[in-house]
Amino acid sequence: MYLLLGIGVFIGVAYVYREIVVKGKRCTSTVRLHGKTAIVTGSNTGIGKITAIDLAKRGARVILACRSKQRGEAALEEVKRESGSSQVVFMQLDLGSLKSVRSFAENFLKTESRLDLLINNAGIYMHGRTEDGLGMMFGVNHIGHFLLTNLLLDRLKACEPSRVVNLSSVAHNFASIDFDCLNKHKALGLGTSFMEVLKAYGDSKLCNVLFNHELAKRLQGTKVTCYALHPGAINSELARNTSSILQLVLKPLTAYFFKNPVQGAQTTLHCALQEGIEPLSGRYFSNCTVRELYPKAKDDAAAKKLWELSEKLCGLA
Ligand SMILES: NC(=O)c1ccc[n+]([C@@H]2O[C@H](COP(=O)([O-])OP(=O)(O)OC[C@H]3O[C@@H](n4cnc5c(N)ncnc54)[C@H](OP(=O)(O)O)[C@@H]3O)[C@@H](O)[C@H]2O)c1
Ligand SMILES: *[C@@H]1O[C@H](CO)[C@@H](O)[C@H](O)[C@H]1NC(C)=O
Ligand SMILES: *[C@@H]1O[C@H](CO)[C@@H](O)[C@H](O)[C@H]1NC(C)=O
Ligand SMILES: *[C@@H]1O[C@H](CO)[C@@H](O)[C@H](O)[C@H]1NC(C)=O
Numbered sequence: 001m002y003l004l005l006g007i008g009v010f011i012g013v014a015y016v017y018r019e020i021v022v023k024g025k026r027c028t029s030t031v032r033l034h035g036k037t038a039i040v041t042g043s044n045t046g047i048g049k050i051t052a053i054d055l056a057k058r059g060a061r062v063i064l065a066c067r068s069k070q071r072g073e074a075a076l077e078e079v080k081r082e083s084g085s086s087q088v089v090f091m092q093l094d095l096g097s098l099k100s101v102r103s104f105a106e107n108f109l110k111t112e113s114r115l116d117l118l119i120n121n122a123g124i125y126m127h128g129r130t131e132d133g134l135g136m137m138f139g140v141n142h143i144g145h146f147l148l149t150n151l152l153l154d155r156l157k158a159c160e161p162s163r164v165v166n167l168s169s170v171a172h173n174f175a176s177i178d179f180d181c182l183n184k185h186k187a188l189g190l191g192t193s194f195m196e197v198l199k200a201y202g203d204s205k206l207c208n209v210l211f212n213h214e215l216a217k218r219l220q221g222t223k224v225t226c227y228a229l230h231p232g233a234i235n236s237e238l239a240r241n242t243s244s245i246l247q248l249v250l251k252p253l254t255a256y257f258f259k260n261p262v263q264g265a266q267t268t269l270h271c272a273l274q275e276g277i278e279p280l281s282g283r284y285f286s287n288c289t290v291r292e293l294y295p296k297a298k299d300d301a302a303a304k305k306l307w308e309l310s311e312k313l314c315g316l317a
Pocket of ligand 4: 240
């Protein structure tokens, strides 16, 4: 009897928790996007794919910027079908290759006339090195998007008001940037243990927030605005390259207690679409709400230093 009651209460609490805390706020903007063009990086799965579908439904021309031709083209069909729009295009982009980022930008600028929304969504959780010898998470999550954003900035300015949205993570709260290691090894850390990989992921996400901070400053006086965000804890493919034991343990937990990708895309959509948030350019959002950052995540000197190092590493300086 008590056991049944206990189970009942547990299920009740878990249900309420899931409905209220996990679900989170929805993006309520009704903005239509006819005549606008959006790029979503890493849009063949997870939050990125849902974001692309939503933007296409609103009438935007949507560029799926994905690294795998096969996965990208499969997503292209799905995004077209789900959104009912034919204004969806796949363009190959591997953020782990500076050459690929440059040729994507060249191809995009040549074939498309506008850019109204750049959604820097792609992210990876895996140690290793990129094609250019950068730490994998630093290279993909930060440097690839850094170069991409810079190469597309003039087009964003020409189409203002326009926006850049950067997917970061709460993981940045526990992070720090080891500039010595970056200078010496072009990586945020060299270890491969669970904690070391977790830390390098968080560090790469701190880079996203610092960049957002510096970019907003550099964009003052233009109508290009930028936003960083934490999407929530999402049941996606992000953990696919972690150990299989960890995945086995995580699966049932994430299936129940993490947001699904539709819920996970809401803060991205809020930052991309919500009218009137332009004065919050450079700020950080979660659950569709602007949040305060710790001082280290809006440290002017660190943001500037990282910007200059990044320019050097991708040959912009
Ligand atoms: N899931 C969470 O709980 C969580 C929490 C906080 C922040 N985030 C952030 O949210 C963003 C979206 O993550 P998600 O959860 O939707 O993950 P996901 O399901 O793993 O999707 C990540 C996307 O990024 C792409 N990608 C990875 N490496 C790439 C590269 N070198 N070049 C181009 N694209 C690349 C992947 O492409 P492939 O399919 O080809 O690998 C995939 O499309 C990420 O920036 C992540 O850090 C997620
Ligand atoms: C998100 O916001 C909703 C509505 O304001 C609130 O009920 C919920 O607890 C919030 N969730 C988180 C994780 O902050
Ligand atoms: C987004 O983050 C990337 C990588 O940290 C950075 O290069 C880019 O400038 C950022 N853009 C904005 C608008 O924050
Ligand atoms: C990462 O995981 C995916 C999906 O399980 C797999 O196809 C890919 O080969 C893995 N990559 C590495 C480098 O382990």
